[in-house]
Amino acid sequence: MASPGSATPRPRPAAPIRKPLAILHISKKEEEDRRLKEAAEQAAVEAKAQAAASKVQPKPSFEGRSTSNDMEGLTMADLLGAAEKKREPQAVSSSRRQVDDFDFDEEAFLAALDENEPIGATGDVVTGTVIAHESDGIYVDIGGKAPGFMPKAECGLGVITELKTRFPKGIEVQVLVTREQNADGMVTISCRALALRQAWEKVRQLEKDGKVVQVKLTGFNRGGCTCDLEGLRGFIPRSQLEDGENHEALVGKTIGVAFLEVNPETRKLVLSEKKASTSAKFANLEVGQLVSGQVVSLKPYGFFVDLGGVSGLLHQSSITGGALRDLREAFETGETIQALIMELDPGRGRIGLNTALLENQPGELLVDKAKVMKEAEDRANRARNMIRQKEQSAG
Numbered sequence: 001m002a003s004p005g006s007a008t009p010r011p012r013p014a015a016p017i018r019k020p021l022a023i024l025h026i027s028k029k030e031e032e033d034r035r036l037k038e039a040a041e042q043a044a045v046e047a048k049a050q051a052a053a054s055k056v057q058p059k060p061s062f063e064g065r066s067t068s069n070d071m072e073g074l075t076m077a078d079l080l081g082a083a084e085k086k087r088e089p090q091a092v093s094s095s096r097r098q099v100d101d102f103d104f105d106e107e108a109f110l111a112a113l114d115e116n117e118p119i120g121a122t123g124d125v126v127t128g129t130v131i132a133h134e135s136d137g138i139y140v141d142i143g144g145k146a147p148g149f150m151p152k153a154e155c156g157l158g159v160i161t162e163l164k165t166r167f168p169k170g171i172e173v174q175v176l177v178t179r180e181q182n183a184d185g186m187v188t189i190s191c192r193a194l195a196l197r198q199a200w201e202k203v204r205q206l207e208k209d210g211k212v213v214q215v216k217l218t219g220f221n222r223g224g225c226t227c228d229l230e231g232l233r234g235f236i237p238r239s240q241l242e243d244g245e246n247h248e249a250l251v252g253k254t255i256g257v258a259f260l261e262v263n264p265e266t267r268k269l270v271l272s273e274k275k276a277s278t279s280a281k282f283a284n285l286e287v288g289q290l291v292s293g294q295v296v297s298l299k300p301y302g303f304f305v306d307l308g309g310v311s312g313l314l315h316q317s318s319i320t321g322g323a324l325r326d327l328r329e330a331f332e333t334g335e336t337i338q339a340l341i342m343e344l345d346p347g348r349g350r351i352g353l354n355t356a357l358l359e360n361q362p363g364e365l366l367v368d369k370a371k372v373m374k375e376a377e378d379r380a381n382r383a384r385n386m387i388r389q390k391e392q393s394a395g
Contacts (some may be wrong), residue, residue, distance in 0.1 A: 124177045125194060130167045138167050140175060146185035150175060154190035157231040199230040200264040207259035210346045212276045215257055220248045232269050240272035256280070281310045282346040288387060289341045290380040295331050303331055305339065305353060312351035314339055321356050322363020329366055338376040340383060357383040
């Protein structure tokens, strides 16, 4: 025991405790071991999953319950993975039928296409059978899924009052499709449009052939007369009528006409009586024929000769085989001459004449024109023989 007044001894400081450092060191090592273990477990789980995916999963058995031995070696990740696999949809069976496996009847398929194919495009000519009448038109079976309808106004040229008489049921008709099928499959057809098309085609062919046709005058106006030709309305100007000054008196008469203009697009049909007269005269002429006419005019390039309603041209190159300084050395206006026809063009109304072929030697016409004209018939025969021989040699 210390005496009073003596100093109290200080306690010695305790040595530092190192146990917590050891615990921290152990904790770090455990953490590192744990991470390595988790990585190894994760790798094992992935390997098992890959192996399970490559094998067919066995059907689960319900014959007995799982024992603890069945669960040995499995981790929680393994159990969760198995549950996810159970929820995956099963693969689609490879035995599903392909398109090519179905029965296919090609003939039936083509027949179905034909049955539903639209009948009649605009502008087509089709044949059908009348099956029904309405007050405003008729129905015609043309082979489509619905009949074609022909309005009364399209049943023909002119006015048709009795449809049932003109188109009895069962009669076969040829029509033109004027409008393609609607939503119900019905098309609009026309006899009138077809008749007009055929009429224009026929008239164009008549014009091409240079034909003269007979028409009946049905009316008149200030400019001329109207007529009917193949169901088409034609017009003849007053200047193209032989009696144009009194054209109103011609209504009801039948005259011969030729074509001046035929235009289906503008529906213009212009005819001429005078041209028809010329065409009729052309019909009596031929190449190589000897004709007689009167010189009616003198032009720088030759003479125009009236051959009785038609004019022929005697070109300066066809007058004589000699040297011609002035056309008046050969003929004068009003003089009657004879010449050979060497060219005929009814379409353009042209006739080419020749007097040089009537000469026995070049220039004879200029020296003794009277003798040449007097012997013209015999000389024309000789000229025709020469022309024929040249054609045979050329052929």
